[in-house]
Amino acid sequence: MDTLLALLTVFTQPQLFLLVGLGTFLGVYIGAIPGLSVTMAVSILISFTFSWDVYPAISLMVGIYMGGVYGGSRTAILLNIPGAPSAIATAMDGYPMAQRGEAGEAIGVTTVMSFFGGLVGIAVLALAAPFVAEFALTFQPRDYMLLAVLGILLVGSLSAGSLLKGIFAGALGIAIGAVGRDPLTFAERFTFDFQIMEGGISFIAVMIGMFGISEALLQLHHVGAEAMRQKIDRIVPSWSTVRKYLPLSLQTSSIGVIIGALPGTGGDIAALMAYDHAKRVTKKPTRPFGTGAMEGLVAPETANNAAVGGAFVPMMTLGIPGDAVTAIMIGALFIHGLNPGPMLMVDQPQMFWFIVGALLTANVFILICGLTGIKLFTKIVEMPRAVLIPLIMLLSVVGAYAVNNSVTDVYWMLGFGVFGYFMRHYGYPLGPVILGVILSRLLDDNWRRAIISEREDLGAFSAGIFGSPLSLTLLLVVVAIFVSQTPVYAMLKSRISKRAADQA
Amino acid sequence: MKTFLAGLSLLAMTGGSALAADYPVKEIQGIIQWGAGGSTDTVMRAVTPHAAEALGGNIVMQNKTGGVGAIALRYVQQQDADGYTLLMGAENPQMYKVLGLGTDDYTDMVPINVLARGVPMFVANNDAPYNSMTEFVEYAKANPGEVRVGSTGPGGLTSIVLAMLTDQEDVEFTRVPYDGDGPALTALQGGAIDVMPAVLGAAIEGVKAGRMKVIGLVDTQPNDLLPGVVPITEEIPGFADYLPWGPFFGVFVKKGTPDEVVAELQAAYAEGAKNPDFIELMEDRGFIVMSIAGDEAMDFLESYRSTSSWLVHDAGFSKKSPEEFDIPRP
């Protein structure tokens, strides 16, 4: 009974309900603008809501978090510039749809599927949080490393052109991620003895440059071209459309929750893995992937919203942040006089259920905010390019600066923008670069931790992998995916299918 | 030369008083050395609004991470010494010189307030076959290199506490590096590491919930939050040489900031640190509120630097000798 009351707190107090709604609404816009991040918004809210009670403060933060994760898809679809790292995969099929004038449909499906993914995440949080949290804790450094290797294999599905160029791009990404003072040993890496290189390269700056600036520079080739008129008459997808993608979205949401719940991995990796998964399991996509496949839109969007619920799992049960935003929320709870940790669930279960309720509310508001106001967004794409291009460039500069209040980041952003422009011209895929940067630390740190724990003994290291069911499973998945990408597999497959055809 | 200097300082003072008369005339930038959600971030965001109120101004906090906090320190040192840029940091800069991470530390700045000090302790995985420091040291001696200890990089809290231990006892560990005590304590619960020296505040909730156990309290007296845990000096008396020692949080400005401005800031932060909400918050997490400034703060900073620098140097992982910077041996 208490549980139900706590769950319903948000609904019984109109003030909280409206704050969640306001948060979600703002979150959509914050998420949509590259450079304005949820992390940033939530940490500003700590000061802003300093004198408030804890419930209203958390309501607003939860709303912004949910809305922000969803909002990243907007600019990804409309401008090919992901508003947040977790929307990179969304751009790959969402933008081609906008190019065909189907932005409205794309946004509609994205919204409904984000809602669904969010729901799955919340359901797991509400029903199974303690179990999932214990499971997440069993991940050892070697498991994280295998997870990173798994992620790196996604390069194959992110580079439809030349796989070789994809590999180069992915490796470059990992190298970019290593720049600066190594956080584990403080050794300088790729700094060339320049002080400004010590802090490393902000990966948001790389993303904004590669997607924002290089896209704007490419668009310069077609300044005069008429913008595509967007059809926005059928935004809400039909029930049959939604039903068609339900099985896939259930799978991708599960990926999202698990990856989200692991401390150290978040919605960005989840979305890319889900995209890869969709590419693998979908036999007949609506269109080939990369040219506007609905499945390519559904997968990352369900996964990154499901990851929100996932990120709250270790936060609420153990006081361990699932990602950067939940880390700040732990700080917020602390400032508001609570003691976030494993005892929170025991001492103050109502806080847990209140957050579940707030997340549910925010999720409903996503439907409302998402399905309305699309007209305004599509107007942005229909703006004359002569205005749009300079504005994208300016926003990229401001956004890159805002990440760490650093002019250095602006220079990096511009540099990678120009570099990305050439990469696009010569057929080097950009996705793997970002993938590499995201995975760099995960791979590097955990490889070192794993091998140090075994005292540099590769034998003990492999024994560890084969001795643990979790590690072994991950290894088998890695091997399976790797084999499926090599020519041997394709040869085998064609031979088998040929034999099948002969027999028939 | 002397008159020139005197003239210069007079000039600075008159310029300063004109400035200080209506300080602050614009937002003050507070540069937080560590990322959002970390303990430095939380402490600063908890105290600063109270201080800003006392000051009657606006303090905008921004996180500037990277280079073990050296990026933030360097940034503040590059701004004008007008009191509009504050550094909100932790203990790390005191090790920059010997570790070769930077050319400046807090002794090259003016302390506004050293807010609080943390108490370190040793926590262990629940399954570990030792429950006290004595047992732990015995076990480690019997199984050299077997115990996996979480570490947060050279010069971090773990490295210095371990240096104290290895200075006293002949023990060997495998050190698994993590980028902060949060991830390391998570790994401890998952069994990836066995022991972790951490600040009390970071581990207390996990200890209360029985997810990890305390095997040693690195202080000279017992702590209210840890009933039944004896201070380490009772088990390994040699630790008394270094204690009390602990990580701290403080607010600093560039040297050369007008005295009036420094005084106003100091008064504001002293007032902010008196706020009952803040004090309760710090005590709940096992931090000892200090709220010191001026010479008292300088002495504290100096003593921290000297103890830690020499420990690190004697343990053999310093880049430069503390002697080069005239850091006296404690």
Next chain:
Amino acid sequence: MKIDYRGDADHHDGTSDATPGGYETERRPGELAFALFLLVASLYLLWEAYGIAGFEALSSAGAVPMATTAAMAVSALIIVLRTARLPKVSTESLARDILPFKVILFGGLLVCFGLLLVPLGFLPTAALFLVLAIKYLSGRGWGFTLAVSLGSLLLIWVVFRIVFTVLMPAGIVPEAELLQFFRNLGTGGGAQ
């Protein structure tokens, strides 16, 4: 899988980053030079990575950087060899299809933006950039240019500077002092 023809003429035709530009059987102007540049850069980075810790230990800070830069160097080498064998696209030229005047101009504008950002401050630099860029690209009158560029700059400034308190380099405009002045006016007025 055959990549769609994706030259400039029909760029942004419904393909995206998953299928980037470039052709499978021909090389675009400058492509070989770019590949060579990547190769040289990769080799240099590999050398640099070796310098971090050499072959000291499997767990050294240089292990992963060395592995990844080696992967870069090897893939770049194969790319160079493959690209060199391809015939050049006969219908394209560097000046027209890869680096037309507009792109070079905007590259230059962005560099100037970056250089002036700190000394001049964000507001004047951004205003200058927007006015020049929009005037040049749209070819419309000054009224339109000024209204659109200053209007959108104001919007961006309000969102980032006031709502999100991102302190952009102030430069020559004492915006912080101005802002505080207006704030004081606001609170003063509110108190009465």
